[in-house]
Amino acid sequence: MTGPRITIIGSALSGNKGAAAMLEAAIQTLEERLDDPRFTLFSMYPAEDAAQNPYPNLDIVAASPRQLGVTINSLALAYRILPFLRPLLRRRSKAIDALAGSAVLLDQGGITFTDGREKFLLYNIASILPALNTRTPVFKCAQAVGPFTNPVNRRASRTFLPKVRTLVTRGRITHEYAEGLGLRNLFAGADYAFSLELDGTEEAAVAAHVDLGFFDGDVVGVCPSVVLQKKVDQRGGDYVGQLVTFIEAVRAQGKRVLLIPHSVRTGTEKTHNNDLPLCRDIHARLQPGDDLLFVDRELTSQQLRYLIGRCGLFVASRFHAMVSSLAMAVPTLVIGWSHKYREVLEMFDLEEWAFGHDQLTPEHLAARFADLDARRAEVKTKLDDHLPGVKRTSVRQADLIADLVRSRS
The missing domain is CATH 3.40.50.2000 (Glycogen Phosphorylase B;)
Known part of the structure; x- marks a missing residue:
């Protein structure tokens, strides 16, 4: 019997090593809490990430902004509204198969739904919308959100953030912004990278x-x-x-x-x-x-x-x-x-x-x-x-994710 499947988006092994730290912290902490978990990374740089991947239980799926925004989102919508196509979609699309078979999607975007970054707003939405359409719970790992004074960002945030199962806020200011928006699906946390441990090598x-x-x-x-x-x-x-x-x-x-x-x-x-x-x-x-x-x-x-x-x-x-x-x-x-x-x-x-x-x-x-x-x-x-x-607060989100995964097994 294989262990639970977890899909991750918003992080990477290559490029930004902060993203790598969040990804590797998630793998480290969840391997300690779950039996034989399997991870899938939706990657902006699939070739580079695959070349640097040291984890036998981590699969890399191509998810460039265009692939994510157009292909994966379209297929996820089809999965939702055309149930008779679901077996075919899972056979033909690694991304849809990963999402539909996952206990949770971890969104590790470091800063999302934030005024002044409206050019990234579509990507912020596209990152979580496929999971919503496949009925996969979304867990937004510790990140910054807000402020929400821009009408476009505020409307998008009010539409999509309440649909997330849990949003871990990365500090007091973010938490106050999120509470001000009326969100109740919050956990006051610390950046996941604080949980990353050195292995002695x-x-x-x-x-x-x-x-x-x-x-x-x-x-x-x-x-x-x-x-x-x-x-x-x-x-x-x-x-x-x-x-x-x-x-x-x-x-x-x-x-x-x-x-x-x-x-x-x-x-x-x-x-x-x-x-x-x-x-x-x-x-x-x-x-x-x-x-x-x-x-x-x-x-x-x-x-x-x-x-x-x-x-x-x-x-x-x-x-x-x-x-x-x-x-x-x-x-x-x-x-x-x-x-x-x-x-x-x-x-x-x-x-x-x-x-x-x-x-x-x-x-x-x-x-x-x-x-x-x-x-x-x-x-x-x-x-x-x-x-x-701070480290205890950071690693607490691993406990929350593990509890969510177990509740769906």
């Missing part, structure tokens, strides 16, 4: 590519983001230039700098879910030296977390790079673009260490970093105090 794997002796000194990790670059440059700023200035100033203080991309797609210069071209540009403008280490390759989410954990301080613009640094109890300064950063830092009583991209100037960045450096012991104490509780 990371040091040896990283040492094959990186001289770990670099971390004998005081190392500051810097993780840029092409998303931040676009926002800063659109308002006339110079994101690359500002980070170069900052990194050189940190090195002048006698510290070492780790330049590390947390979202990488190997073999392409496309910048969607890919910070490597940006990091290469930054690195090319920096003075070479033994006090600078650039990770110019794609690593796994666990390997990245291990490296981040070796830092003394961290400056993050990628959300899940921040999650990894917090999970490794590294004092962190965050340059963000959404409430999703601040509400996670609030869980550690550290929200003062986030500021928006609209405040990014060389002077402000240098001043905030100097404050963090001076208060690192205080910040580290708060991280150590709060981290166990």
